Amino acid sequence: MQNGDQEVPSQPRHSDKAAGAYTLAEQIGYLLRQANQRHVAIFTSRMNEKLTTTQWAALVKLRDLQPCSQVNLGRETAMDVATIKGVVDRLAKRNLVRTAPDTTDARRLVLTLTEEGEAAVARNLPVANDISEETLSTLSSAERAMLAELLRKIS
Amino acid sequence: MQNGDQEVPSQPRHSDKAAGAYTLAEQIGYLLRQANQRHVAIFTSRMNEKLTTTQWAALVKLRDLQPCSQVNLGRETAMDVATIKGVVDRLAKRNLVRTAPDTTDARRLVLTLTEEGEAAVARNLPVANDISEETLSTLSSAERAMLAELLRKIS
DNA sequence: CTGAAATCATTTGTACACAAAACAAAGAAA
DNA sequence: TTTCTTTGTTTTGTGTACAAATGATTTCAG
Structure with missing residues (x-):
């Protein structure tokens, strides 16, 4: 089977940047996953009382929004309804969050x-700042601002 | 209870940037999670045959490394031993990956x-490129390079 | 007022993600 | 060779993450 028409570029139905050069480590998805993994690792090792990143997000946001419905808290923290329910359930079981039916x-x-819950937030705010700081410790001030802006742009 | 000594800054045991201004939406962890969420959403909606981001990563990397041990593939794709086992099991069940005991x-x-498995990788490479492209579609060329570099720097 | 549409919550099922523990096998040091 | 250590795999348990379906309640249009 002699091949003679292999290199003829037909109309590109897909974006073929350099045709075939797909390096996993260069893909944005991989880079995002890696960076997030490192941040979570820092968070886990630093945050004292076994709070996860999502639990912390829910607590902090609830502090600002309370009283607040479950779905709304989910929206404000970018969590699915099923996810926010699990998070709230665990926080409620630990007596950090109170749940009650809406009278209206x-x-x-x-x-x-x-x-x-209030105390836990207050107590850990400085820790949370340290965690963000350590995650970004390899970046200059300008780079931090740039990274934040770029992440926002693609979100 | 009159408060008079609230604003006195004692020695900062923690990085207190503007003391008390902790906005969830500005934290690097939140931004990373959001950006990753959007990418995964794009990936899920675009990738035809129900391949997840992690499964795709494993397939692509295995193509380059094969034959390769499970743990090694996990290392190369930044997956925990328990995680890579689950991913490989599911790919094996779908006949995309073959597992065999090492004779040595x-x-x-x-x-x-x-x-x-080879066919699935080949078939979906253009799609994967499109996914990365769409994820970054709001960024200029320079911005894409900058984002990649910054993510690498904090990983 | 009534039926349709929207909203809130829950449940089920699948798939990462990782800590921790257990075990077998291989390699290195004595 | 025998012991110690390292490496590869599996299992268990907890916690996101999301699609999809269900049911209850509210809102809105006619």
């Missing part, structure tokens, strides 16, 4: 921070 | 792509 709208579940 | 080292599990 029977569909809603009203969330508030407990005393303990 | 009885500990190792040797992985190779099946014919079907």
Whole structure:
């Protein structure tokens, strides 16, 4: 089978940058996953009381929004309904979040921070700042701002 | 309870940038999670045959490394041993990856792509390029390079 | 007012992600 | 060779993450 028409570029139905050069380590998805992994690792090792990144996000956001429905908290923290439910359930079990039916709208579940929840947020805010700081420690001030802007642009 | 000593800055045991201004949406962890979410959403909607980002990473990397042990593939794709096992198991069940005991080292599990696996990679490479392209579509060429470099720097 | 559409919550099922522990096999040091 | 250490794999348990379906409630249009 002699091949003679292999290199003829037909109309590109796909973006073929350099045709065939697909390096996993250069793909944006891989880079995002890696960077996120490192951040989570830093977070996990630094955050004292076994709070996950998502749990922390929910607590911090709830502090600003409370009282707040579960779905709304999910929206504000970029979590799926099923995900936010799991997160809230675990936080409620640990007595950091209080849940109560809404007296006005029977569909809603009203969330508030407990005393303990408020305290946990207050106590860990400096830690959270340190975590962000360490994650970005290899970047200059300008680079940090640039990274934040670029991430926002693609979100 | 009158408060009079609230604003006195004691020695900062933590990095307090503007003391108390912690905005979730500005934190690097949140931005990374958001950007990754959007990329995964694009990937999921575009990739035809129900391949996940991780499964795709494993397939592509295995193509270059095969034959290759399971743990090694995990290392090369930044996956935990438990994670890579799950991914490989699912790919093997779908006949995209073949597993066999290593004749030299009885500990190792040797992985190779099946014919079907090779075909799946070849068939979807253009799609994968499109996915990366769409993820970065709001950025200029220079911005893409900058983002990649910054992500690498913090990884 | 009533039926359709939208919203909120829950459940189910699949798939990462990682810590920790257990075990077998290989390699190195004594 | 025998012991110690390292390496590869598997298993268990917890916690995101999301699609899809279900049911209850509210809102809105007619």
